[in-house]
Amino acid sequence: xxxxxxxxxxxxxxxxxxxxxxxxxxxxxxxxxxxxxxxxxxxxxxxxxxxxxxxxxxxxxxxxxxxxxxxxxxxxxxxxxxxxxxxxxxxxxxxxxxxxxxxxxxxxxxxxxxxxxxxxxxxxxxxxxxxxxxxxxxxxxxxxxxxxxxxxxxxxxxxxxxxxxxxxxxxxxxxxxxxxxxxxxxxxxxxxxxxxxxxxxxxxxxxxxxxxxxxxxxxxxxxxxxxxxxxxxxxxxxxxxxxxxxxxxxxxxxxxxxxxxxxxxxxxxxxxxxxxxxxxxx
Amino acid sequence: xxxxxxxxxxxxxxxxxxxxxxxxxxxxxxxxxxxxxxxxxxxxxxxxxxxxxxxxxxxxxxxxxxxxxxxxxxxxxxxxxxxxxxxxxxxxxxxxxxxxxxxxxxxxxxxxxxxxxxxxxxxxxxxxxxxxxxxxxxxxxxxxxxxxxxxxxxxxxxxxxxxxxxxxxxxxxxxxxxxxxxxxxxxxxxxxxxxxxxxxxxxxxxxxxxxxxxxxxxxxxxxxxxxxxxxxxxxxxxxxxxxxxxxxxxxxxxxxxxxxxxxxxxxxxxxxxxxxxxxxxx
Numbered sequence: 397x398x399x400x401x402x403x404x405x406x407x408x409x410x411x412x413x414x415x416x417x418x419x420x421x422x423x424x425x426x427x428x429x430x431x432x433x434x435x436x437x438x439x440x441x442x443x444x445x446x447x448x449x450x451x452x453x454x455x456x457x458x459x460x461x462x463x464x465x466x467x468x469x470x471x472x473x474x475x476x477x478x479x480x481x482x483x484x485x486x487x488x489x490x491x492x493x494x495x496x497x498x499x500x501x502x503x504x505x506x507x508x509x510x511x512x513x514x515x516x517x518x519x520x521x522x523x524x525x526x527x528x529x530x531x532x533x534x535x536x537x538x539x540x541x542x543x544x545x546x547x548x549x550x551x552x553x554x555x556x557x558x559x560x561x562x563x564x565x566x567x568x569x570x571x572x573x574x575x576x577x578x579x580x581x582x583x584x585x586x587x588x589x590x591x592x593x594x595x596x597x598x599x600x601x602x603x604x605x606x607x608x609x610x611x612x613x614x615x616x617x618x619x620x621x622x623x624x625x626x627x628x629x630x631x632x633x634x635x636x637x638x639x640x641x642x643x644x645x646x647x648x649x650x651x652x653x654x655x656x657x658x659x660x661x662x663x664x665x666x667x668x669x670x671x672x673x674x675x676x677x678x
Numbered sequence: 679x680x681x682x683x684x685x686x687x688x689x690x691x692x693x694x695x696x697x698x699x700x701x702x703x704x705x706x707x708x709x710x711x712x713x714x715x716x717x718x719x720x721x722x723x724x725x726x727x728x729x730x731x732x733x734x735x736x737x738x739x740x741x742x743x744x745x746x747x748x749x750x751x752x753x754x755x756x757x758x759x760x761x762x763x764x765x766x767x768x769x770x771x772x773x774x775x776x777x778x779x780x781x782x783x784x785x786x787x788x789x790x791x792x793x794x795x796x797x798x799x800x801x802x803x804x805x806x807x808x809x810x811x812x813x814x815x816x817x818x819x820x821x822x823x824x825x826x827x828x829x830x831x832x833x834x835x836x837x838x839x840x841x842x843x844x845x846x847x848x849x850x851x852x853x854x855x856x857x858x859x860x861x862x863x864x865x866x867x868x869x870x871x872x873x874x875x876x877x878x879x880x881x882x883x884x885x886x887x888x889x890x891x892x893x894x895x896x897x898x899x900x901x902x903x904x905x906x907x908x909x910x911x912x913x914x915x916x917x918x919x920x921x922x923x924x925x926x927x928x929x930x931x932x933x934x935x936x937x938x939x940x941x942x943x944x945x946x947x948x949x950x951x952x953x954x955x956x957x958x959x960x
Contacts, residue, residue: 437712517945518947518949546953549876551956552834555959576905577906583906586871586906590873594869611945624859624868671796672829672834673795677834677837
């Protein structure tokens, strides 16, 4: 397998409640992404079930094993299209534990699984956090790292993926729209941009859309390059009065420079990773 | 000394070459900031000398000791106005060593010194890097942390300041304008916003202006709140063709919420510092 220098990436913003009722929503999104040239297709966190799972009972009801029907469908799509698919799911783990997980499939093969380490809000009541670093795997669409939503807000986590060689970080998320702050550039987007440029990797975020249990999902699916520029999205740019209505399903496609992510140099004197002084970081 | 809950902060964008010729430039900037209500006044990196010092000889020629004329002037201004002043200088250290340093003065007293740890570009030939964490000191304008320019691009460095209790991070910088990227929101600004919201502290950046040795300084002086919102600046917003001419001297003033920086909670389940999993960060 040669190392590709560029890859076309798609982030599919889907309505997870609709996908729970009819998994064809996921199939349609992936088909559409591939038809537009994507070789790496990212779906949201908890892509095929509810995104609001505030209790252990609700998480267990939504959970399925890694060899369950959602991953089987994703594997089928990945095999059929000969592409890489990344998506989130509620994973039934050991005993009664449920994890907020993500999988990476390449040409139909499951090549990585990950359990979200940093849990947000009432998820702490519902999911067991993971304790393994973000996996980075060599795929047909470049070296892909994966983490889930709030994980991306911890710079150390992105740094681990960069050090492990990630050229593109695929991040299934569920970002809630909030009334405060800048609705056109919420802090999740700013943090994703900063993470990309700080560690010089591409970041592909697939967000949820629709309204669910009173939460209006932001719909901020986006692709960011190694310079921190948003090269696609954010999908749903709300007006200053948040008056553009709920975010809608969409597929965003962008070509990213994988080779750029392999070069951490900044001019002739600096290097994004080598300039760190970890011995001083306590 | 009671702990203030709010503070008016000023970032003074000055032309360091003009200030080298006539230090009244610094006096005028601080006077103007205080006249507008500021109690914490931040000046740029290497505020009273050239910002382009690519060799050890040039750095030594620009250097002065901490008890030299620049700090004496800053102490005089701080005493006269009963305020806090933060500024950068080329510090003559042990032997022939020169440091890219910053000082904090409160009511005329020198309360902290800092030597830049992360050096940018040809600075590596000119300055000896520091090896001490960013100081955080209790002042009449709140708990002030200090670091210099490129330091701010290392999330761990900001995290150390936040853990030490910084409510506002004063950051003298020299940001060069670059042709690539988004000139209205260069990555330095994005990283500053992300740092502020990730660790929930206010950040006050004082940038240089003017053109010097072929470098057009960006003039991106700004103040950012604990939610990552830019509440003042960036001072010089260049057009997409970088055609607004060189950045000009200016003073930006903003009131920041110090109490907000003492509370790292995010809703009832999360905490910006306590949610970290340092045992997993390698």
